């Protein structure tokens with residue numbers, strides 16, 4: 308089986324991409340798959356003796372069954388928790404979609420079945436004047452998983468994001484409705500609307516969890532059928 312690439316995007320920042328990716332990794336590990344993850348660009352990192360470290364990337368690194376170095380998981384760690392291209396300019400780091408794609412392509416030589424890439428923010432995040440983070444997903448021909456952060460306004464964000472992904476020529480492997488807030492009114496109606504709006508499969512309805520971890524979210528998720536059928 309050749310390495311399958313999935314790109315986990317969200318309707319917005321804090322939609323639940325890291326949580327869902329951790330859960331998908333836990334599920335895939337449980338199925339005996341050799342898993343990896345990449346957070347290509349992380350903005351908001353702590354300085355440590357080993358260099359900048361980002362929480363999302365550390366979490367993903369811990370959930371991979373294949374042992375990856377921090378730098379393999381997160382090639383670009385930026386200090387400032389702001390839009391990546393702004394942090395990069397401040398920190399005199401050059402962001403390049405081509406370089407990030409090349410970085411990921413190295414994984415093709417490893418014994419890995421599936422790799423989940425976590426985006427940053429939403430789908431159309433600028434890397435520089437000419438390139439977007441979505442260009443990395445396009446370059447790798449990723450199947451895309453869309454995490455919908457369930458709050459007022461999310462239907463608009465979900466539809467616009469899906470339109471952009473399809474226009475980019477990529478397949479949406481599925482979507483996840485993630486309930487970040489305890490009290491969202493009209494929960495069932497919102498889920499029903501998403502089911503109507505998307506032809507692609509729902510990969511999970513995640514309630515607000517007391518302890519949000521990869522293990523605790525996994526029972527609410529299923530793996531995309533592309534993984535099972537390969």
Ligand SMILES: Nc1ncnc2c1ncn2[C@@H]1O[C@H](COP(=O)(O)OP(=O)(O)OP(=O)(O)O)[C@@H](O)[C@H]1O
Pocket residue numbers: 317319320321322323324325326327363426427428485486487513514515516517519
């Ligand atoms: N279903 C949930 N129940 C409880 N807490 C949640 C849930 N989903 C997400 N969270 C919490 O909300 C915060 C944001 O989630 P997460 O980090 O997964 O979002 P993200 O989309 O990866 O954000 P970013 O854009 O910063 O990468 C985290 O603290 C996470 O633990």
Ligand SMILES: [Mg+2]
Pocket residue numbers: 324325326363425
């Ligand atoms: Mg995240």
